[in-house]
Amino acid sequence: xxxxxxxxxxxxxxxxxxxxxxxxxxxxxxxxxxxxxxxxxxxxxxxxxxxxxxxxxxxxxxxxxxxxxxxxxxxxxxxxxxxxxxxxxxxxxxxxxxxxxxxxxxxxxxxxxxxxxxxxxxxxxxxxxxxxxxxxxxxxxxxxxxxxxxxxxxxxxxxxxxxxxxxxxxxxxxxxxxxxxxxxxxx
Amino acid sequence: xxxxxxxxxxxxxxxxxxxxxxxxxxxxxxxxxxxxxxxxxxxxxxxxxxxxxxxxxxxxxxxxxxxxxxxxxxxxxxxxxxxxxxxxxxxxxxxxxxxxxxxxxxxxxxxxxxxxxxxxxxxxxxxxxxxxxxxxxxxxxxxxxxxxxxxxxxxxxxxxxxxxxxxxxxxxxxxxxxxxxxxxxxxxxxxxxxxxxxxxxxxxxxxxxxxxxxxxxxxxxxxxxxxxxxxxxxxxxxxxxxxxxxxxxxxxxxxxxxxxxxxxxxxxxxxxxxxxxxxxxxxxxxxxxxxxxxxxxxxxxxxxxxxxxxxxxxxxxxxxxxxxxxxxxxxxxxxxxxxxxxxxxxxxxxxxxxxxxxxxxxxxxxxxxxxxxxxxxxxxxxxxxxxxxxxxxxxxxxxxxxxxxxxxxxxxxxxxxxxxxxxxxxxxxxxxxxxxxxxxxxxxxxxxxxxxxxxxxxxxxxxxxxxxxxxxxxxxxxxxxxxxxxxxxxxxxxxxx
Ligand code: FES
Numbered sequence: 001x002x003x004x005x006x007x008x009x010x011x012x013x014x015x016x017x018x019x020x021x022x023x024x025x026x027x028x029x030x031x032x033x034x035x036x037x038x039x040x041x042x043x044x045x046x047x048x049x050x051x052x053x054x055x056x057x058x059x060x061x062x063x064x065x066x067x068x069x070x071x072x073x074x075x076x077x078x079x080x081x082x083x084x085x086x087x088x089x090x091x092x093x094x095x096x097x098x099x100x101x102x103x104x105x106x107x108x109x110x111x112x113x114x115x116x117x118x119x120x121x122x123x124x125x126x127x128x129x130x131x132x133x134x135x136x137x138x139x140x141x142x143x144x145x146x147x148x149x150x151x152x153x154x155x156x157x158x159x160x161x162x163x164x165x166x167x168x169x170x171x172x173x174x175x176x177x178x179x180x181x182x183x184x185x186x187x
Numbered sequence: 188x189x190x191x192x193x194x195x196x197x198x199x200x201x202x203x204x205x206x207x208x209x210x211x212x213x214x215x216x217x218x219x220x221x222x223x224x225x226x227x228x229x230x231x232x233x234x235x236x237x238x239x240x241x242x243x244x245x246x247x248x249x250x251x252x253x254x255x256x257x258x259x260x261x262x263x264x265x266x267x268x269x270x271x272x273x274x275x276x277x278x279x280x281x282x283x284x285x286x287x288x289x290x291x292x293x294x295x296x297x298x299x300x301x302x303x304x305x306x307x308x309x310x311x312x313x314x315x316x317x318x319x320x321x322x323x324x325x326x327x328x329x330x331x332x333x334x335x336x337x338x339x340x341x342x343x344x345x346x347x348x349x350x351x352x353x354x355x356x357x358x359x360x361x362x363x364x365x366x367x368x369x370x371x372x373x374x375x376x377x378x379x380x381x382x383x384x385x386x387x388x389x390x391x392x393x394x395x396x397x398x399x400x401x402x403x404x405x406x407x408x409x410x411x412x413x414x415x416x417x418x419x420x421x422x423x424x425x426x427x428x429x430x431x432x433x434x435x436x437x438x439x440x441x442x443x444x445x446x447x448x449x450x451x452x453x454x455x456x457x458x459x460x461x462x463x464x465x466x467x468x469x470x471x472x473x474x475x476x477x478x479x480x481x482x483x484x485x486x487x488x489x490x491x492x493x494x495x496x497x498x499x500x501x502x503x504x505x506x507x508x509x510x511x512x513x514x515x516x517x518x519x520x521x522x523x524x525x526x527x528x529x530x531x532x533x534x535x536x537x538x539x540x541x542x543x544x545x546x547x548x549x550x551x552x553x554x555x556x557x558x559x560x561x562x563x564x565x566x567x568x569x570x571x572x573x574x575x576x577x578x579x580x581x582x583x584x585x586x587x588x589x590x591x592x593x594x595x596x597x598x599x600x601x602x603x604x605x606x607x608x609x610x611x612x613x614x615x616x617x618x619x620x621x622x623x624x625x626x627x628x629x630x631x632x633x634x635x636x637x638x639x640x641x642x643x644x645x646x647x648x649x650x651x652x653x654x655x656x657x658x659x660x661x662x663x664x665x666x667x668x669x670x671x672x673x674x675x676x677x678x679x680x681x682x683x684x
Contacts, residue, residue, distance in 0.1 A: 005220075005437070005438060006433075009220040009432055009433055009436045009438075010433055058366075059366065061365045061366060061368070061369045061370050061371075061376070062362045062365045062366055064365075064370070064371075066370075066371040066372075086477070086479065088477040091372060091374060093370060093371070093372070093374055094374065094375070095374060095375030095376065096375070097259045097260070097261045097262070097375050098259075098260050098261055098374050098375035099259070099260050099261020099262065100260070100261070100473060100474055100475045100476065101260035101261070101343070101373055101374055101375065101377070101378075101474065101476065102260075102374065102375070103475070103476055103477050104372075104476050104477065105476060105477040105479060121479055122347060122351075125351070125496075126347070126348045126351040126352060126496065127344070127347035127348055127350065127351040128344055128347070128348065128481075128483055129344060129479040129480075129481050129483075130479070131479055131480065131566065133566075133594045133597065135591075135592035135593050135594060136592075136593050136594025136595075136597070136636075136641070137641045138594055138636055140564045140566070140594070140597060142481065142482050142483070142563055142564070142566070143348070143483055143493075143496075143497070143563070144493075144496055144497035144562055145497060145562035145563065145564065145608055145634070147564075147634070147636050149636060155631065155635075155636035155637070156631070156633070156634035156635060156636055157562070157634055158496070158497065158499075158501050158504060160501065160504070180372060
């Protein structure tokens with residue numbers, strides 16, 4: 001029953017040589033060419049009603065506008081002049097199943113009687129969470145050694161830009177920050 | 188015939204085979220002829236199969252994990268805790284999945300190096316190489332998305348890092364970010380998107396490409412091991428190769444496959460042992476965006492990129508982040524176009540060997556640096572103990588305290604205490620004068636913040652007074668110093684050099 005291995009390899013090699021490459025057909029329209037066109041054309045068309053919703057659904061986040069909202073983060077007199085504190089807010093585009101990911105932190109610094117600054121907690125290098133070192137009055141990044149001054153200016157390391165600021169305002173003695181439209185800062 | 192029932196089995200088999208055509212497929216695939224290889228060279232051919240084996244382990248364990256894992260930002264962490272700590276065999280399953288991912292990355296990398304070094308990508312196997320390159324890229328994509336599905340604190344920040352890199356792309360940047368995150372920021376839809384990529388999109392592409400890759404391996408035949416001076420000429424190669432097979436070809440099954448099976452067996456055994464005795468990677472804290480005490484670090488196979496991002500000159504960084512992967516990809520794609528003929532043996536291809544050695548060294552050194560990460564500030568450095576301060580002068584003691592509270596110690600070391608980002612200040616009192624110290628602290632430097640406005644004049648005086656006391660112990664004390672802590676000693680001898 002078994003063919004010898006040599007015969008087998010020879011046969012395979014011969015088969016291989018006998019194979020004809022596929023040639024592209026003539027460019028005149030005969031019956032076959034027409035059927036070919038119908039098959040390819042309709043087949044391609046068939047892909048459309050699937051591709052459009054598929055791509056549209058996957059790409060929709062690009063088209064959506066991020067909702068923004070003023071979020072209250074406490075009374076003005078809770079913020080001492082010259083101090084920087086962390087406050088947590090809820091992302092306005094939260095989804096019910098988002099869990100912790102719906103929350104975000106901001107740094108708030110009270111510069112003077114009137115002036116408040118709200119910083120994004122992300123390093124402007126690649127987004128790692130900055131830590132406020134109160135004694136040193138510096139923001140230190142744990143990732144690649146970025147350092148920022150208390151006013152958000154770069155003090156050292158790879159970050160290319162000062163820290164991102166969010167709009168902040170005081171309403172009836174309460175402090176509000178414009179919550180978090182994007183990882184890239186306010187759009 | 189000792190066992191007459193074998194005859195009946197044969198009848199049944201023949202009937203089935205006639206209808207299913209198994210023999211035809213089997214003979215054309217498993218029994219396709221391969222060049223006879225011996226010794227070490229024969230064993231280098233197992234790397235592709237080992238990659239495939241790790242992939243199969245990944246698919247099987249992945250399917251099992253998917254029966255419990257919940258790809259939702261709100262619940263993924265809890266489901267992972269359940270898989271790891273409660274579900275029977277869950278920990279082993281996660282371990283198998285993670286460590287065979289590592290195995291796949293290693294095997295596919297070695298496979299590529301082997302194919303490159305023996306010039307197996309040359310005519311007519313250029314497309315084998317290209318599909319392999321695509322599979323490498325997809326494997327890295329799987330490794331990265333997989334790391335994110337381990338939805339803990341580190342994964343959360345890793346997505347940020349990915350998004351920020353994507354954002355550097357000119358024009359397309361913001362769109363790319365929205366597409367990756369499925370929104371403008373990390374939220375409810377982000378994790379399920381990465382999940383879909385990890386379990387549907389990328390694996391589907393991998394399956395398809397493995398199909399093409401294997402088809403081409405059989406279509407062109409496995410490449411023979413190179414011989415010094417034997418060159419590839421597209422005009423004659425195919426003919427020559429087939430006559431080689433006719434002369435001394437052997438069927439892949441079982442003459443070649445046994446090595447693949449042995450190697451894969453050992454691989455799975457190792458992965459299983461690591462999964463059982465070392466276990467899956469530890470889950471960090473929950474992915475709480477308001478918990479800023481996090482130390483994002485990638486898994487080992489991306490650690491070299493992490494180091495590159497810390498060490499590259501800041502000016503070129505954008506070019507590096509965008510251009511680096513593009514150029515690397517382009518070079519890999521160009522390989523078979525640049526040299527698809529000629530010498531295959533690595534002994535006659537110094538450039539090829541040089542490229543492999545150089546890339547390997549680069550990745551190795553960067554990975555090592557990434558593991559050490561000397562640029563990371565030491566947030567939790569202990570305050571300098573009395574023995575290090577070694578003074579009762581209240582001004583000096585105050586200065587030593589300021590060294591900790593004002594953050595100096597996060598970056599500078601004194602006698603083994605503190606960070607490694609900036610210079611070691613153990614003996615700074617010998618190198619700088621009071622004026623120079625004050626100038627440096629007030630003005631800062633390349634990576635040193637300026638402390639003007641942070642320190643009061645009195646604090647500045649105290650800090651300077653403390654730093655001026657930092658001198659090498661006198662020679663006669665050196666003997667006693669030897670008995671100190673070992674850290675102490677290394678510091679001393681280092682400075683003595
Ligand atoms: S992310 Fe902060 S330095 Fe890189």
